[in-house]
Amino acid sequence: MNGNGRADATFPTDAQKIAEARRSPEQFAAVFDRHYARIYAYAARRLGRDLAEDVASETFMVAFSRIDGYDTSHPDAAPWLYGIASNLIARQGRAEAKRYKTLAKLSPDETIGDHDDAVAGRLDAATARGRLAKALRRLSTGDRDVLLLVAWAGLSQPEVATALDIPAGTVRSRLHRARQEMRTALGGRGLQ
Template sequence: MTAGTRALPVQDGDAALIARSLREPEDFATVFDRHYPRIHGYVARRLGPGLADDVAAETFLVAFARRERYDLTHPDAGPWLYGIASNLISQHHRAEQRRYRAMARAGADEVSDGHAEEVAVRLDAQARRAPLAAALAGISKRDRDVLLLVAWAGLTSEEAGRALGIPAGTARSRLHRARKKIRAALDRTSPTTTTTGEDHRP
């Protein structure tokens, strides 16, 4: 048994499937089925639905071509796939910037149905959408990548660092810097609201 396989909790973990796919390429289809919906959803949030299909599909084409280089000590291929997706998203930097700026200009949508409490919650969320989008457009791409991998993809800062090929400490520093800017933007829209801790995410 190799050092890579010792870390696998189950026989059909992502790492085991990727290893087997070197001999049986069709085994990679299970990795695709497991992760495609989340990768597609993440890309759609960053670039919009118009580009999501192509970028998500290309993520798995790149992953398949690079599967020989996958680190088999990591059973979950999610961070690796999000890293590939992030690199592809960076090729659409201008489209992402335009998306956030359009959201910032649009402001809150009208809400005319639902119970009063639900409407109030939705209005509050929509009121924050514009400054959030403006703040996302205003932070550096490097900081935004880490922030959104944590906030939208659900990765830890360590996983985000691994996905982007940077040290965990660098990822934490970028995350902290990005969160400070996001909090400042949201606090300007809600002066009576205070935020504490590290769990307030866009």
């Protein structure tokens, strides 16, 4: 396993484990073990910890129920799993919107102590977080999914296209629109 949780030459690929799981279901545990923490972290960032465990668990239940349809020409199952998780998160749309609305309204901690620089940094971060949350809430679901799969899940644009089952050009245009909105929300700073 390499540093980003993906299989390397010394370990069987996700595709190999999924192919084995078709005959021997317990083999799917290797895919679960490789990706659960990343899927959970992504869901937690989108929905909060309260719903993240349910979404992450359901992601693997759905994936297991669909292993016969997995295209084993894709050695890494991460885009497939993130696609399933994104669809489950979309069902939780109200919860995600409420989370961004709440984050946008949070006021920065006004306590000023001996560490003025640290406090100022926290105030700046809290202010930016509120602006980002407000901008995320304004994005369309499709644009938000693409942006967060790139920014929070670390997927490449081709992986996002696979995850969401959309053309690569659609990923590029959605990502461009989302980044523009984030730049505007941050007053011209931020996402590249």
